[in-house]
C-alpha cells in the first residue's frame with residue numbers, strides 16, 4: 001500500500017513478446033509485461049503478462065480488496081499470466097478487467113476465449129473471484145476515487161491503449177506496444193505532457209528497426225528508445241523508462257542501451273523486474 005496521496009510503482013514483467021528466462025536475462029528479468037501501481041489504497045495493474053503471477057502471490061498476503069487490471073491490448077505477452085493470478089481463485093476478491101472491445105467481441109468474450117477448451121483446464125466462469133468488465137473507448141477517461149486515468153490510442157497491429165494515471169499531483173504514463181510515426185505521435189505527446197514517468201516501447205534498436213543487419217521491423221508495431229526520447233523531451237517528462245525488451249536482448253545488451261539512452265536523456269532507465277518508483 002502507498003501512503004495517502006502517494007503513488008508506488010513496481011515492475012513485475014518487462015519483457016516483450018515471450019517470456020525469456022535464463023542466465024543471460026536474470027538481471028532485467030524474463031517475465032512479460034506487468035506493472036503494479038498503488039495510488040493510496042487503490043490497486044491498479046497494467047497488463048497481465050507472465051509477471052503477474054508473482055504479484056498475485058504478494059497481493060494474497062494482504063487483506064482482500066478490489067483490484068483493477070488495465071489491459072493495453074490482448075496479445076499473449078499481455079494476458080498470458082491472467083489465469084495464474086492467484087486472487088482470481090479467491091472469492092474474497094473482486095477484480096475489474098478494463099480494456100477495449102475488439103471488433104465484435106466484448107471484453108468478457110475475449111477473456112472467455114483465452115480460457116476456452118482445449119487451451120486451459122478451467123473456464124472463466126469457474127474462477128472464484130467476482131470478475132467484472134469495464135469496456136473503454138478511446139476517448140474515455142476513468143475517475144476512481146481520487147485517481148484519474150486518461151487514455152490514448154497507440155500505433156500497433158489490432159490497436160493498443162496507452163494509459164496515463166494521475167494521483168496526488170503525480171502522473172505515470174504507460175505506452176508500450178506502439179510504433180512511432182515519421183513525426184511525433186500527437187496523441188501520445190498529449191498523454192505524456194509533463195508526466196513524472198513515461199514507460200515506452202523500446203523493443204528495437206534503430207539498426208534492428210531499419211533492417212541494417214536483418215529484415216526491417218517497420219510495420220511490426222514496436223519502437224526504439226531513440227524515438228521514445230524524442231517524445232520524452234517534447235513532452236518534458238521527468239523520467240524515461242525503456243520497456244518491452246526484445247527476447248533477443250540479454251542483460252549486457254540492455255546495459256548498453258541504457259547507457260546510450262542516458263547520453264541523450266539523463267533520466268533514462270531500463271526497466272527491470274523488481275524496479276520500484278515512488279512518486
Ligand SMILES: [Zn+2]
Nearest residue numbers: 016017077177
Ligand atoms: Zn507486447
Ligand SMILES: [Zn+2]
Nearest residue numbers: 073075156177
Ligand atoms: Zn502487442
